[in-house]
Amino acid sequence: MSRFGADPHAFFTRVYADVAPWEIGDAQPDMARLLAAYPPADPVLDLGSATGDLAIYLANLGHEVIGLEFVAAAVEQARAKISRLPAESAARLRFVTGDATRPSALGIPLGAAVDSGFLHLLDPAATDLFIADLARAIAPGGRYYLHEFAVEFPIDNVPRAVTEEEIETRFSLASGWRLLEMRRAEFFNRVAQPTPAVIACAERV
Template identity: 45%
Template sequence: MSNFSPDFFDSIYASTPPWEIDGPQPAISALLDEHPPTAPVLDAGCGSGDHAIAIARRGLRVLGIDVVEAAIAQARDKARALPPDAGDLLEFQVADALRPTLLERRFGAVVDSGFFHLFEQDQRDRLAEEFAAVLIPGGRLYLLEFAVEFPLPTTPRKVTDDELRARFSTERGWRILALRPAQFQSRIAPVPAVAACIERLPADHA
């Protein structure tokens, strides 16, 4: 289970969270450049919406979801300040990013910047299954997660290359397009991270 409660994130978003850097994570942007996504895009655990906004600026329709109402309110404020050509492509919704199947929608891409790493292994298993269920065949999952763990109760848990290779294997219907060391930028200091782009294979891939 996660050590993070909704109350924790509500309190964090009362000010500026350390992971809010006034724009998308450079490592996510690099993956999107190298392996372009297909619309519509889901930004899972979108926070105040910087990745969703950056994706809309690329001309792609995008839905950002987060369980934290304050974060979604901030994201909607940012969206209202955008020119129509980008703002009209954006939607933000209060929803559980652990259960994107409840949206009853399919996506060409899912972006996860710092969400997957909040959870223990059993929840990661379920989240991977959820992502698989909402992605169309050929859809792509973009991940940026901490590659280190800190001895504190409310910090993310380490994600390793080996874990991602095992969890998103060909046998489970995935193809890894990119997997590499990266940095997760923050207002405090950059954190060693792992970045990945993983493609969902058609059901008949075998």
């Protein structure tokens, strides 16, 4: 995460001292539509789960969900939301403080991983390592759902663009993945117009 200064953890900890601009109180609409079209298998890992909106959305649909986030303050906020959920949803959901670039460290074969704005935080070298680790963590037939910015902004401390060409290359059959869907999308936030985005679902083979 070198795009976010020498200490990305400190940067994101400051962001979560307030309400982060990408926190919209629910799953991103395009991600919700993708999950409906290609239902995930359990357990589902929410990569960079922030304060838990997407993980909670999935738990309310009946999925077993783990939220993985490296900012402790965000995890605390997510755990506080569990107390307001129906008991059935709360029982299916837990949040863990840890490194989402290393999902295999959980030691759990995953049915799916959801990524609503995580991959686009990583530079290309970190992305290489992350995708290799993710491939070890997701069971054959498991799916990875990603929703990322598709435009580059010429300012500091913002995500990078993830292109359709990059997704096609990283999630090819030769790389052990089958790309089930990819399309243009929007990424909503609380402070500005939606950002042009790309969304995709890839399946491990």
